[in-house]
Amino acid sequence: MTAAELVVDGVTLTAGARRLVEDVSLTARAGEVIGLVGPNGSGKSSLLRTIYRVLRPQTGQVRVDGTDAWTLPVRQVARTVAAVVQESGADFDLTVREVVAMGRTPHKRLLDGDTPQDAELIDWALDAVDATALTDRPFDQLSGGERQRVLIARALAQQPSLLVLDEPTNHLDIRHQLDVLGLLRRLPATVLVALHDLNLAAYHCDRLCVLDHGKVTALGPPAEVLTPRLLAEVYGVASEVTVHPRTGAPQVTFLPERPPPTPNS
Numbered sequence: 001m002t003a004a005e006l007v008v009d010g011v012t013l014t015a016g017a018r019r020l021v022e023d024v025s026l027t028a029r030a031g032e033v034i035g036l037v038g039p040n041g042s043g044k045s046s047l048l049r050t051i052y053r054v055l056r057p058q059t060g061q062v063r064v065d066g067t068d069a070w071t072l073p074v075r076q077v078a079r080t081v082a083a084v085v086q087e088s089g090a091d092f093d094l095t096v097r098e099v100v101a102m103g104r105t106p107h108k109r110l111l112d113g114d115t116p117q118d119a120e121l122i123d124w125a126l127d128a129v130d131a132t133a134l135t136d137r138p139f140d141q142l143s144g145g146e147r148q149r150v151l152i153a154r155a156l157a158q159q160p161s162l163l164v165l166d167e168p169t170n171h172l173d174i175r176h177q178l179d180v181l182g183l184l185r186r187l188p189a190t191v192l193v194a195l196h197d198l199n200l201a202a203y204h205c206d207r208l209c210v211l212d213h214g215k216v217t218a219l220g221p222p223a224e225v226l227t228p229r230l231l232a233e234v235y236g237v238a239s240e241v242t243v244h245p246r247t248g249a250p251q252v253t254f255l256p257e258r259p260p261p262t263p264n265s
């Protein structure tokens with residue numbers, strides 16, 4: 001498991017006459033954690049889908065360590081890229097351990113059983129998301145947050161070089177949100193993660209990419225990107241941004257008033 005460089009190069013994705021993602025370019029250096037933020041409908045999930053190969057972009061390329069991900073065999077991509085997504089279907093008639101073990105599939109041949117190393121990785125992944133106690137439970141009986149943690153464990157067991165997550169903290173209580181985001185930073189993988197909570201994103205990500213109407217509006221370190229002006233332009237909210245005295249990360253406080261008009265509004 002070594003981190004891969006991700007290059008999204010001029011990606012445009014359309015559905016019918018609609019542009020979901022428009023000319024997006026973004027490079028994630030090996031080992032970097034990039035937070036994808038933006039309002040509802042700004043194209044975050046759509047962009048992620050072009051990266052984990054669900055929606056093929058009409059133009060542009062997604063390159064992982066220099067190779068166009070859309071030209072690689074599916075199995076090879078699955079050894080390199082893992083995704084934790086919202087619509088994972090997730091009504092498996094399987095135990096939690098069996099779901100996490102699915103993460104090992106791309107690394108094995110058909111009908112190969114779990115090796116001791118697979119078992120060790122599955123145990124590690126379950127422990128990493130605090131799901132060891134759930135091991136033998138039927139997956140479809142879990143709560144939303146428990147399921148989410150198990151799906152993250154499945155992605156971890158895959159040992160990806162690139163990990164793509166769409167709102168992974170959805171359903172999670174605050175402790176598990178902090179644990180999961182802290183874990184992402186420590187993985188030997190490059191991470192692209194869509195998040196709505198700007199303060200969590202600011203603290204846990206090396207850089208933030210702001211999408212608005214399918215386009216990149218800002219890309220850079222959280223302290224450069226999260227300004228009251230940008231938040232007014234993109235989200236239409238008033239805010240104050242300070243540097244947290246303990247963490248050193250930018251901290252956004254949303255204000256009740258309407259934002260002042262911006263030049264484009």
Ligand SMILES: Nc1ncnc2c1ncn2[C@@H]1O[C@H](COP(=O)(O)OP(=O)(O)OP(=O)(O)O)[C@@H](O)[C@H]1O
Nearest residue numbers: 015018019020038039040041042043044045046047
């Ligand atoms: N298959 C599709 N056909 C037509 N429009 C689509 C399709 N998929 C998504 N869209 C539209 O594309 C836009 C971007 O959707 P997307 O799910 O990528 O946004 P998002 O930033 O992930 O939003 P959210 O924060 O609400 O999850 C939305 O306006 C959505 O309605």
